[in-house]
Amino acid sequence: MTYLETAAQFYSEVAQTPQVGLCCVQSSPLQFPGLNIPLQMQQMNYGCGTTVHPAELVNQPTVLYVGVGGGLEALQFAYFSRRPSGVIAVEPVAAMRSAAKQNLEIAAQQNPWFDPSFVEIREGDAFTLPVADTSVDIVAQNCLFNIFASDDLSQALKEAFRVLKSGGRLQMSDPIATRPIPTHLQQDERLRAMCLSGALTYEQYIDKIVDAGFGQVEIRARRPYRLLDCDTYNLEADLLLESLDSVAFKVPIPQDGACIFTGKTAIYCGKEEIFDDANGHILQRGVPAVVCDKTARKLGSLLQQQVMITDSTWHYVGGGCC
Numbered sequence: 001m002t003y004l005e006t007a008a009q010f011y012s013e014v015a016q017t018p019q020v021g022l023c024c025v026q027s028s029p030l031q032f033p034g035l036n037i038p039l040q041m042q043q044m045n046y047g048c049g050t051t052v053h054p055a056e057l058v059n060q061p062t063v064l065y066v067g068v069g070g071g072l073e074a075l076q077f078a079y080f081s082r083r084p085s086g087v088i089a090v091e092p093v094a095a096m097r098s099a100a101k102q103n104l105e106i107a108a109q110q111n112p113w114f115d116p117s118f119v120e121i122r123e124g125d126a127f128t129l130p131v132a133d134t135s136v137d138i139v140a141q142n143c144l145f146n147i148f149a150s151d152d153l154s155q156a157l158k159e160a161f162r163v164l165k166s167g168g169r170l171q172m173s174d175p176i177a178t179r180p181i182p183t184h185l186q187q188d189e190r191l192r193a194m195c196l197s198g199a200l201t202y203e204q205y206i207d208k209i210v211d212a213g214f215g216q217v218e219i220r221a222r223r224p225y226r227l228l229d230c231d232t233y234n235l236e237a238d239l240l241l242e243s244l245d246s247v248a249f250k251v252p253i254p255q256d257g258a259c260i261f262t263g264k265t266a267i268y269c270g271k272e273e274i275f276d277d278a279n280g281h282i283l284q285r286g287v288p289a290v291v292c293d294k295t296a297r298k299l300g301s302l303l304q305q306q307v308m309i310t311d312s313t314w315h316y317v318g319g320g321c322c
């Protein structure tokens with residue numbers, strides 16, 4: 001069996017017998033006015049953060065959701081798309097497709113605005129998405145890509161890039177590791193399927209996204225997710241996993257590298273009223289200006305004592321400095 005077959009078998013099991021708390025963090029699912037999330041869906045919340053960013057879900061976007069699980073986030077996206085096939089959910093595991101279908105039918109009984117046709121479930125996988133090039137506004141996946149080995153992850157990201165319209169967004173939530181996960185755990189296929197041992201470090205994860213062609217990445221949340229303790233996992237020291245919510249934009253990569261926004265700001269504190277770096281960044285004395293990490297580094301070395309660069313908040317929404 002390959003690790004992908006092990007994962008498929010595992011998700012077939014948890015589609016039939018929900019495993020409460022398998023991936024999710026200690027927060028309840030996002031609620032919206034008039035949205036009722038069936039209990040069955042909540043019990044099958046196998047994500048580790050959220051990929052649904054309500055403030056940006058305007059104009060009934062077409063969403064491709066990869067790895068439907070119990071259908072929770074597909075339903076949340078459908079709340080905003082509200083039209084037949086507004087959400088296309090791709091899922092390779094038959095038992096998971098039928099569990100999601102069943103849950104969405106229950107959702108239709110509890111939500112007068114919702115029709116099951118709003119979520120079209122298609123058989124397929126992350127490596128060959130069954131949709132045309134440049135055809136969707138958003139690709140979303142929650143707690144799936146971390147399962148993939150390096151080359152498979154690159155392929156999945158390349159596929160997401162292919163199907164997105166220009167300017168489209170890849171919205172992801174995945175565990176990341178605070179240091180590289182040792183090989184003996186990475187090779188444990190069941191732990192990998194459970195989202196516990198395939199995670200990359202933050203730097204490796206972002207590099208993969210940029211390598212796939214995404215020119216801008218925004219970090220929406222970063223928080224503790226699980227602790228792999230030395231005794232249970234045969235480690236030299238405990239290893240903290242975090243969950244990372246991100247949005248990557250299909251925009252060209254600037255010549256000097258991608259813009260990664262982690263919530264840093266630059267505050268000019270020199271003698272002039274305004275500092276202009278002649279590269280699109282105008283800083284007003286004393287006023288924080290949002291900057292990507294690359295610009296933060298450049299301004300920091302250019303201005304040294306005359307600029308304060310604030311720490312990453314790991315929460316950044318919209319706009320940009322470059």
Ligand SMILES: C[S@@+](CC[C@H](N)C(=O)[O-])C[C@H]1O[C@@H](n2cnc3c(N)ncnc32)[C@H](O)[C@@H]1O
Binds near residue numbers: 045068073
């Ligand atoms: C950890 S669960 C997450 C489910 C859902 N995103 C959520 O937040 O509840 C991973 C999902 O991806 C599906 N999956 C497994 N292998 C896949 C693949 N190669 N391509 C697409 N989906 C896959 C699983 O069957 C399962 O539904």
